[in-house]
Amino acid sequence: MIRTLRAAALAAALALPAAARPAGISEAWYLARGRANLRIGNCAAAVEAYRKALAENPRGREASRGVALALLQNGDTDLAVAELDRHLARFPDDAELAFRQAGLLQWSRYAYRSRDAVRYLRMGLAVRDDPARRRELARLLARERAALGEALAEYDRLLAAAPDDRTLRDERLRLLLWDPARREAAVEELRRRRREAPGDAAATRALAGLLAADARTAGEAVGLYDELLGRRPDDAELALGRARALSKAGRRAEARDAYARAIALRPSAEARLERAELLAADPATRGEARAEYQAVLRAEPRSRRARLGLARVLGARKETSGEAIAAYETVLASAPQDAEAHRGLAQAYAWNGDPDRALAHGDLAGRYGPARPELAALERDLRRGREPAAGGLARALAQTGGDFAISSAGAFATGRTDPTPFTTGAVEAGAAAHRGPDGARAEGAQVRVTGRWRPDPAWRLDAAGGWDGARRAGQGFQGALGLEATLGAATLAASVSRAPRLDSFRAYAGELVDGRVVGAASETVAALRVALAGRDLRGELSARAGTVSGAGFRSTLLAGVAARADRVLARPGGFELAAGGAVEAVHHARDLSGDGPVPDPAAPRLFSPPLHATASPRLSLARDDGLAGRLVLDAGPAVQLTTGARGAVRAGGDARAAVLRRIGRLQLSAEARYGRLASVHAAFSGAVGAEILFP
Known part of the structure; x- marks a missing residue:
């Protein structure tokens, strides 16, 4: 009866409207309603009552707790979590x-808030130390490598209070083994375990694995x-662990035998690859290494590690470096950004005399992988002689010969680079x-x-284009396009070109004759060239037509052939002395010189007889110092046959001297030529240049 009366009184109190309550007791009234509703499981009403209590007093601790607890009891987890965030922001000392x-x-649904879980655990522990909660914090921190240090600090605090807790020590050891930087601490813990239990095989095995990774302790690991x-x-x-320890300790012969035993016990690609890498490090056993790599590739054709290892072994000898290139290219076919394959190709191509591909793969290796000192050194070597350059050049020409005279001087800025x-x-x-x-x-x-x-490496395409503003009548354009192929000792070249004729001032620049421009002649030809080069014999044959x-004259046909052969006589003191002969014949369909039986003052002054043939014995002296420079001297008298208006057989000849010298970052060059063309003209030309080479 009494219990019934109490329940009725409680129900009446809960049902009493707020207006019927005296002022000033609203908060207490709502708190009482909240507690009562929560006791009987009416969670929704409890939440409402606690919220009204909070409205009366936003700093009310009980009401703030009550809303969160009522939501939790009602199963509204998401709302409860949000309410707990608000409550703990107001009352951070609420450890519970x-x-x-x-x-x-x-919970997995809140995995994105794992750092908040850590924060709340720390918040509670700051108020009340709880070993169970601290272990929970340590385990939560241990999930992220970035928080490994914080996790270990929590484990250390736990172990300070419970030093013999084996579970804590196992968990801490797993973290130490996870981080290579904590190797020393892991070794210390494992040594302690061996002291406590000398027969602990698991601790001994783990300790051996750690010690084997360091050359300083690998010998102990072997024991x-x-x-x-x-x-x-x-x-x-x-x-296998023993073989790895022997290898790390530098006991290679023993390691090779140990790997063989491990493979016999359980064949595996990993063990065979490690043995192959050990064999590859010794030039005397690289043949065995090659066999091991090939055996792995037969079983696992897509093994990158085996393919790269085989390529390294093949690339260690010039005789097999071509096979190394093929192996590296196979790796790149499936992994185009493999830095190690690009690095290996750079070295292999450099060894095979292909600096272009070597540089290209060196660039890619640097783009896709870390910088390597040996690659940087290789690139420096390959770029010597190909550095960007800027400088100046001066040219001069002095040609005598009456109407065929011309002199010129020019100064130019120069620059070059390899894009x-x-x-x-x-x-x-x-x-x-220019003067005439x-x-x-x-x-x-x-x-x-x-x-x-x-x-x-065997092919190259050359292109050139330019404009000469000194030539009249819009005849300033000049250009060339050529393709050259090297096939063993032979070189084949084909080209088309347009170049100015320097026969005379009028032929080159053009002159006003009777109110119109005459001259400014250009030669537009297609040419073929074949050259053969041996150690002591060289030959060249060329033909051109166009x-x-x-301006001021009709175009005329031009055709010519030339041949030259040289033989090396001696190589004294780094020089090469050679002798040979050269012949050339050039045909013009029309004589444009103006020197016919009736002189033509309006002719373009081109030396263009029906036939001009020369035969010249040659003597040359050359020295090639590689990147340091070179020297060339080439000269010979000539017998020249001319038909047409000035038809005769006359003596002529030519000589050329050229020198190139590199001094530090400065490159100097000079060239001089002299030639006498029958009775028409004698010409001397020269050029000097200087360039600064940039790194």
Whole structure:
């Protein structure tokens, strides 16, 4: 009866409206309603009552707790978690709810809030030390490598209070083994375990594995493995560990035998690869290493490690470096960004005399992998002689011969670079002044751009284009396009070109004759060349055909053939002395010299007889110092046969001297030529240049 009366009174109190309550007791009233509703399981009403109590007093601790607990009891977890966040922001000293919130946030649905779980555990522990919760914190921190240090600090605090707790020590040891930087601490813990239990095989095995990873302690690891193998002689994992320890300790001969035993106990690609790498480190056993790598590849054709190892072994000898290239290319076919394969190809191509591909793969190795000192050194060596350069050049020409006279002088800025390992570009820009008979003169700016593409060591494509502002009647364009292939000792070349004729001032620059421009002639030809080069014999045969065109005259056909052969006579003191002979014949379909039976003052002054043939014995002296420079002297008299208006047989000849010298970052060059063309003219030309080479 009394219990019934109490329940009725409680129900009446809960049902009493707020307006019927005296002012000032609203918060207490709602708290009482909240407690009562929570006791009988009416969670929704409890939440409502506690929220109203909070509205009366936003700093109310009980109401704040009550809302969260009622939501939890009602199964509204997401709402409860949000309410607990608000409560703990107001009351961070509530250890009980801080621990409870940390537990909720460890559910998988709240995995993204794992750092908040850590924060709430620490919040609770700051108020109340609880070993169970601290272990929970340590385990939670141990999930992330970045928080490994914090986790270990918590384990150390736990072990300070319970030093003999084996579970704690096992968990701490797992963390130490996880981080190579904590190796010393892991070794100390394992040594302690061996002291406590000398027969602990698991601790001995783990300690041996750690010691084997360091060359300083690998010898001790060998002893531990011997101890373990004494009890379990057929344990393949122990046998492999012992082989690795011997290898790390530098006891290579023993390691090779130990690997063979481990493979016999349990054949595995991993063990065979490690044995192959050990064999590859010794030039005397690289043949065995090659066999091991090939055996692995037969079983696992897609093994990158085996393919790279085989390529390294093949690349260690010049005789097999071509096979190494094929092996590295196989790796790149499936992994185009493999830095090690690019690095190996750079070295192999450099060894095989292909600096373009070597540089290209060196660049890719640096892009896809870390910087390597040996690769940087290789690149420096390969780029010597290919450095970007900027400088200046001066040219001069003095040609005598009456109407065929011309003199000129010019100064130019020069620059060149390799935009890619397979291309070279150069530019020359400046101005030149030219003089002719009777005070004729012409000046103008000149620019010339050249480029070379080397898609393959045996092939190259050359292109050039330029403009000469000193030439009249819009005849300033000049250019060339050529393809060259080297096939063993033979070189084949084909080209088309347009170049100015320097027969005379009028032929080159053009002159006003009777109110119109005459001259400014250009030779546009297609040419073929074949060259053979041996150690002591060299030969070259070329042919060209095209037209000569210009201002004020009709174009005319041009054709010519030339041949030269040389034999090396001696190589005294680094020089090469050679002797040989050269012949050339050139045909013009029309004589444009103006020197016919009736002189033509309006002719373009081109030396263009129906036939001009020369035969010249040659003598040359050359010295090639590689990147340091070179010297060339080449000269010979000539017998020249000319038909047409000036038909005769006359003596002539030519000589050429060229030198290139590199001094530190400065490269100097000079060239001089002299030639006498029958009775027409004698010409001397020269050029000097200097360039600064940039790293």
